[in-house]
Amino acid sequence: MDRRDTGSGPAPDEITESPEAQELIPRLLTGTGVSPGAGYGPARLVVGDVPEPAAGSRHDGDAPAERDRAERALDEVAADLEERGARAGGDAEDVLVAQAMMARDPELAASVGLLIDQGVAAPRAIFEAFGKYRDLLAAAGGYLGERVADLDDIRDRVIAVLTGLPIPGIPLDAAEPYVLVARDLAPADTALLPKDLVAAFVTEQGGPTSHTAILARSMGVPAVVGCAGATAVEPGTPVLVDGATGRVRLSPSEDEVADALRAEEARRAVLSAAAGPGATADGHAVPLLANIGGPRDLEAALAAGAEGVGLYRTEFLFLDRDTAPTPEEQEEAYRAVFEAFPHGRVVVRTLDAGADKPLPFLPPPGEEPNPALGERGIRMFRRHPDIMTAQLGALARAVTGATANVEIMAPMVATAQEAAWFAEACRTAGLDSAGIMIEVPSAAIRAADLIEVVDFFSIGTNDLTQYALAADRQVSGVAGLQDPWHPAVLDLIRTAASAASAAGKGCGVCGEAAADPVLACVLVGMGVSSLSMAAPALPWVRAALAAHTLEQCRTAAAAARSSVTPGDAVEAARAELPGLHQLGL
Numbered sequence: 001m002d003r004r005d006t007g008s009g010p011a012p013d014e015i016t017e018s019p020e021a022q023e024l025i026p027r028l029l030t031g032t033g034v035s036p037g038a039g040y041g042p043a044r045l046v047v048g049d050v051p052e053p054a055a056g057s058r059h060d061g062d063a064p065a066e067r068d069r070a071e072r073a074l075d076e077v078a079a080d081l082e083e084r085g086a087r088a089g090g091d092a093e094d095v096l097v098a099q100a101m102m103a104r105d106p107e108l109a110a111s112v113g114l115l116i117d118q119g120v121a122a123p124r125a126i127f128e129a130f131g132k133y134r135d136l137l138a139a140a141g142g143y144l145g146e147r148v149a150d151l152d153d154i155r156d157r158v159i160a161v162l163t164g165l166p167i168p169g170i171p172l173d174a175a176e177p178y179v180l181v182a183r184d185l186a187p188a189d190t191a192l193l194p195k196d197l198v199a200a201f202v203t204e205q206g207g208p209t210s211h212t213a214i215l216a217r218s219m220g221v222p223a224v225v226g227c228a229g230a231t232a233v234e235p236g237t238p239v240l241v242d243g244a245t246g247r248v249r250l251s252p253s254e255d256e257v258a259d260a261l262r263a264e265e266a267r268r269a270v271l272s273a274a275a276g277p278g279a280t281a282d283g284h285a286v287p288l289l290a291n292i293g294g295p296r297d298l299e300a301a302l303a304a305g306a307e308g309v310g311l312y313r314t315e316f317l318f319l320d321r322d323t324a325p326t327p328e329e330q331e332e333a334y335r336a337v338f339e340a341f342p343h344g345r346v347v348v349r350t351l352d353a354g355a356d357k358p359l360p361f362l363p364p365p366g367e368e369p370n371p372a373l374g375e376r377g378i379r380m381f382r383r384h385p386d387i388m389t390a391q392l393g394a395l396a397r398a399v400t401g402a403t404a405n406v407e408i409m410a411p412m413v414a415t416a417q418e419a420a421w422f423a424e425a426c427r428t429a430g431l432d433s434a435g436i437m438i439e440v441p442s443a444a445i446r447a448a449d450l451i452e453v454v455d456f457f458s459i460g461t462n463d464l465t466q467y468a469l470a471a472d473r474q475v476s477g478v479a480g481l482q483d484p485w486h487p488a489v490l491d492l493i494r495t496a497a498s499a500a501s502a503a504g505k506g507c508g509v510c511g512e513a514a515a516d517p518v519l520a521c522v523l524v525g526m527g528v529s530s531l532s533m534a535a536p537a538l539p540w541v542r543a544a545l546a547a548h549t550l551e552q553c554r555t556a557a558a559a560a561r562s563s564v565t566p567g568d569a570v571e572a573a574r575a576e577l578p579g580l581h582q583l584g585l
Contacts, residue, residue, distance in 0.1 A: 031202070031227030033246035034213035036540060038264040039179060039200025039222040040257050043237045046182035050156040050165060053123035059116065067113050070122040073161040074112075077154060078103035094296055095150075095215065098319075103154050108133060123162045130155040149205065149212075153186035179239040181230050185212045195219050200241035202248055204230045216243075217536045218300065224248055267583050274543035277307055278531070281579075284550040286524050287345065288542055289532035291510060295336040300535040305542070308344030308404070310458065310532020311510035312337060314391070315352050315359075322360050324387060330394035338402040345405045347458060347508070347532070349437065350391055352411040353380045362387065372472055377412025377439075378422060392429035399431065409435040409458055413450070414442050420453040437510075439463035444492035447499035457500050459528070461511030465489050484513040485566035490526065494561065497527035508532060517544035518580060522573050524550070525557030540583070547579025 059066040078100040085096030102108070108129055115125035134151050159165070177199040184205040190212060198221055206212045206225035216223030222243030233239065233250060240252040240260055249256065278288035289310030290301035294317060301309070317325045317333055325333075338346055353359045353376065362384055368374035381388050392408070399406050410422040413436040426434035435456035438444050444464065451457065461484045466472065468489050471481035483489075493509070500507035508530035513519050515537035521544055523531065531541060545553075559572035574580060 027250045027252075029202075029227050029229050029233075029248040029250070031224040031230070031246045031248065032207065033223075033243045034225050035201075035216040035219075035221060035223040035536070036244040037200075037220070037222035037267075038260045039177075039198075039241040039243065040252075040261065041176065041178040041199040041239065043181045043233045043235055043239045044178040045231060045233070045235045046180065046185070050159050053121065053127050053159060053163070055124070057121040057124045058119050059121045061119075063117050063119075066116045066122050069162065070112050070116060070126060070158075071109060073122070073126075073158045074103050074109060076161055077157045080157075081154075094293070094316075099150050099154060102151060103158070123159050126155060126158050126162065149184040149186065152184075179241055181233055181239070183231055190215045193219075195221055200224070200239075200243065202227050202230050202239070202241060204228060217534055220536055270543050270547075270582055271539040274539060274546045275305065278542050278545055280524065280545050280548060280550045280553060282549040282551075284524070286528075286545055287530040288538055289345065289347070289508070289510075289530060290535050290538065291532050292337070294333055295340075297535070298337065298340045302340065304535040304538040306341075306344075306535060306538060308341045309337060309346040309348075310508055310514075310530060312346060312348040313352070314349060318351060318353065318359055324359075324361055324390065327390050327394045327397075330391060331398045334395055334398035335402070338398060338404040338406060342403045345407065345530075347407045347409060347435070347510070348395060349458075350378075350381060350408065350410050351387060352377050370472070372466065377437075378410045378418055379412065381410065382421070388425065389429075392425060392431060396430040405433075406431075407433040407435055407456060409437055409456070411437045411460070412439055412463070413437065414440040416446065416449040416453060419443075419450045423454050438492075438496045438507075439467065441468050441492060444496045447496040448502070451499050451503045451505055454505075456505050457496055457507040458532075459493055459496055459507065459509045459511065461489070461493070461509060461513035464492060464511070468492060483566040484511065484516075485519065485560070485569045487561055487563055487566075487569055490522070490557075490561050490569065493523065493528070494526045494557075497529075500529070501527050506530060515541065517541050517583065518570065518573060518577065520544055521548055521553045521577055522557045522560050525553030525555070526561075543583055544577075544580065547582065548577055552576060552578075 081096045081100040081103065085093040085100070111129035111132065112122075112125045115128055116122060120128070130151060134148055177197060179200045179202060180193075180198050181202045182204070184203050185201065190201075201212060201216050201221060201223040203212050203225045204227055213223060213225055222241050224241055224243060224246050227246070227248055230248065238251050240249040240257055242248075242260070252260075278286040280286065287307045288305070289308045290297070290304070290306035291311040291313070292298065292301055292309055293313045314330075317330060334348065353362050362380060375383060395406075395408060408426050408431050410418075413419050413422065419436050422436065423434040433455045435454050435458060436443070436450065437460045438447065438457050439460040441464070443450055447457065465482055465484050465486065469481040469486060471478040497507040506529040507527065509523050509528050510532040514523065514531040515533035517540045520531055520541045524545065533541065548556075556573040556576035559576050560569040563569040563572050
């Protein structure tokens with residue numbers, strides 16, 4: 001894992017580029033923008049690994065002492081991660097606590113101990129044991145694949161403790177804001193960086209769900225991930241980062257920088273002016289809700305002006321543990337969220353396990369060649385009725401006495417029969433409002449049938465795009481097809497929203513598409529009744545809607561759906577949304 005800072009020059013193990021080679025580096029790099037805004041400053045690179053312990057290295061024969069040394073190093077690193085998390089708070093604390101749990105994983109410790117019993121020295125045993133876990137996560141791809149960076153960071157920290165090397169990290173000795181450039185960033189370092197020190201993040205690796213992306217958004221720092229060639233940039237090179245478009249400009253002119261920073265200042269002014277409930281310029285109400293993983297996310301949601309919760313991902317209560325949370329633990333977590341929005345809407349998604357979110361206590365029934373098409377979501381819920389009964393019961397008890405408008409929905413519903421089964425299960429548990437997520441094309445196509453047996457829809461655009469275009473979210477080779485702007489996806493959204501509207505029921509969007517200010521206008525124009533997103537995106541979407549009338553949104557939606565390609569759809573929609581200019585979008 002790359003960690004060593006070389007803001008003052010190349011690391012000893014870094015090959016210095018010749019002037020001729022530097023000329024080959026383009027002035028414009030592109031990646032995936034994951035946290036909007038503009039950032040400018042000199043590049044400060046994080047390069048170099050903690051050296052790999054030599055293969056075949058052996059300890060002195062005292063295996064118990066060597067095991068104890070390894071266990072103490074793992075515990076020291078875990079304790080440090082927890083302490084950093086407590087200092088950082090919020091999303092960062094969740095991320096670092098999860099990392100600490102990785103370091104304390106008993107199976108990992110057992111693997112290390114087994115190698116040590118075979119004579120392998122502790123540093124090499126750590127390297128080899130972590131390598132096995134690393135390979136498993138990398139092969140899984142998706143959310144789990146993006147946790148490889150976290151595992152590498154723990155490994156490097158433990159090896160540094162065992163070998164007496166400096167702990168990997170990012171020095172905080174800069175005198176001016178800089179653009180932090182790395183292959184990837186460790187949450188333990190990123191979480192404690194003050195926002196006034198880092199102008200932007202740029203990483204070669206990572207995706208929209210990587211921890212770099214999550215923490216950058218929570219910090220409000222512009223960030224671009226998946227930016228090929230970023231670490232070839234010479235340290236100290238002036239860099240201008242656009243966290244919305246994913247563009248990284250090297251050695252920009254003074255005019256380019258001035259224009260970008262002026263646009264950023266104007267954009268911030270517009271964002272600050274857009275307050276209150278979500279609505280179009282002509283007063284059409286569009287409730288703007290927050291996606292959360294638990295009570296820890298409430299502070300950010302409330303600060304961003306969320307009118308409620310559109311997606312409570314309850315699986316975060318279940319992840320990183322060997323047993324399911326008790327009904328009492330669940331009830332406490334649910335009630336905290338309901339109480340935070342006493343007059344708002346809170347939409348709870350029941351456990352969405354399987355595929356890229358496996359749980360040790362809910363193993364799949366057998367080998368699944370394509371887990372995304374296997375037993376996940378409601379299918380896993382039905383297979384484990386005890387888990388379902390416990391969760392619905394905890395929700396029903398937490399709702400008692402609550403004044404929030406609580407609605408429960410199931411993920412991965414494909415048929416009207418599944419929808420009816422879930423609605424009945426909710427009513428049996430004492431829950432009045434039951435809905436479903438529209439993530440499977442069959443559910444969108446036959447939405448008129450499904451809306452007859454449930455109370456509302458919420459469209460998960462990430463999975464709907466995956467299934468509509470047969471493009472597995474975990475396969476990088478088809479990542480280009482993962483675009484909710486594809487007219488086929490827009491048609492499915494329109495079909496579901498129209499069916500809900502005709503039945504007098506709501507249809508929200510809670511996928512990543514809702515966080516795109518331009519696409520948010522198109523979604524509203526297609527009849528979507530509410531939008532839910534990560535808290536930092538709320539001001540952007542609120543401002544974009546406030547700059548356009550409902551009729552402009554409808555015109556933009558029609559233009560996008562009349563296009564043939566996603567790129568054409570974006571441009572067609574933008575042409576009908578003149579208010580985007582003042583937002584710098």
